Amino acid sequence: MNTVVIVENSRKMIDNYIRMLEACKEKIECKYFRYPEKAVEYIRREGAAVLVCELDMPVMSGKEVFDMVEIISPETVKIAMAQVKDVRETLEIVNHSRIFKLILKPFFLSEDLVEPIKSALNYYKLQEKKKNHSMDMTVKWNSVDKDTKKLVDEVEKKKQTYHNICKTMTGIMKGNLQCGSIELSPGEKDKVVDLFEGMFQEFMRYYMFGAQNYIFHINYLMNLFHCPEEHRVFRLRKKNNQEIPNEILENIVYTIFIIGYASREILGCYQLKAVIDKENGEYVLGLLIKVSKKTQEEQRGEKRVEETVMQMVQKMIDVFAERRLKETSEDFVAEKIYYKEGALSDE
Template identity: 25%
Template sequence: MMNVAKQSQMAGGMNMGFVVIAEPDEVNAARIKTILDSLDKDFSYALVGSAEAAIQLVEQNTTDVFIADMQMPVIKGTELFSMIEMMSPETIRIVMTDGARIADTVAFMNECRTFKIIIKPCRVADDLMAPIRAAFRYKEQLERAAGQEQEQETACSMTEQAYLEHRRMWLMRASNNKRAQDVLAELMKVNLSFSDMEVERKERLGRWYVWLVSEYINCVSCGTGEFKTAAEGLAAFGNKPEQQEYFELRCTADEVVDPERMNEVTYILRIITGLCKDILNGYRIMAILEPMEKVYVLRVRIQMYKDSFRIKNTTMREGLSRATELAIDALGYKSVVMNKEQETIFNLALRR
């Protein structure tokens, strides 16, 4: 199995971040290496094929992000992630899986307290890079928070405002966890009736359903809830002018959007954009978030090019679209969709 030597952790005198990836499957490891080597990135990485090699790397290096398959040979995935957490608790951990068993994956993430999930094989570079970038952002936030906490401890006091902010974050996390359980349970109930489908369509819809669930976990359960971070991540995912893919998100007010609602907006826009990327050869998406007195109104205008379908099979397109609609419906909000020639307008009201 390949063992890609660690790239230099110094660039222009500045320390770079370091990522350890453990992937026992040689085909997927080659795909990961191809993606990472083709991109400009502000971190170095080591790609290994065994848990033992990964453990040795984490022991010998300051590791910012650790990525490994849920099922490793010799050492079980749960044991590997537990060891990494004990050895390097500040390392952000991400699990990879083929997505065949969603319930097992969710249970694994809860047990091992992993930050995000990567569904393999990675279809596009962003499937791999988005979780890695998010992990670095999250690590920076934790480090800033730790610094602030140290300052508070040094001062031996906590202001009322700081206490209320901490309390709000604790309550939001508890609410997010309960919300995640409810929505995932609702998604699990969806019956896509695979039995009467041809194999290709069955596999395509199955992969899409797995992706929808993984996006929910990543966006809603693990999202930062910050508008700027969400907008930047969505633009990186959906705005590819060289591929005739355009995405823009705006907010009509300067107020801070409720973090829980912002995570849900991010999820909705991610799966809508993912659907467009899958079935269309180019699109223009304009999303506007409008805070109102009792609700947030999300308006999405999707424009497509004439005869631009990437997937020619109408039944397949309708199946993917329907699965996406069901995923949005599982959030429990009322939506209105208007279909016009080469344009779709989507409106949704989210409670404040």
């Protein structure tokens, strides 16, 4: 029996998993469930070699699923999926629910899902072969717990480092706002500080993933800035299929992140369109931000805050970009931002 049961309440994520496992479908039989109770009933009736389950689900949590499967099918090997930001809360579940592997999300490479499943299937087969022999499972699970705790500790150490960086950056910003050169009321200064503190924290979460491909960045930015039901529209595309050097790609997507975050927090409703192109050996990011008349009227009372934020945003963009061309009107901002390899500003 090589059946793998995958439980995920998001239809979109299930579709992603189906695509990731397409190449292995002849060797691995996967059953997908959005509703955990149906997955538990299937395992009770048919059994399963491996259970892959999201921990954070409504109605029935991943821990409850694992606990029920432990009772009805203790031989099933369990793999948990959890967000990076939820790792500390996940540790207790991992230590007490006999979790074989922990997959940290978001992930966008097929190997990040395929390899843990293959490893779990191999472990399941090993269990089956040794069913009639005495085994000291305690030693094995202690080893798994130790490896998992090591992973969690490493992630937490990184998170603490980035948290300290955010605190330092926020402290510098507070100092600049208190120097008297920026005419804002105390309440307005608090709004600016809160906005940038949130930006720094989210940026460091983004940055901690390190070098990633174009698809990863699209997904990350779409999740942050594209929410049509709240009248926030974000689009990003490349005009050519040419591979973008990682140094340039990071500078471009971090620029988009800064502008997108400021637009979301300041404007609320917007249309943000980004196009990556190449002109005369330079990489170019074309940006168009459209704002409705209603949004502009609502923002009139926050004009000084908006102007201050946008001034700081422009200075941050200068760190990543070579030069810029900008055009504005009452309801849109259009900008071309140019990048060269090895041209990162030292300012």
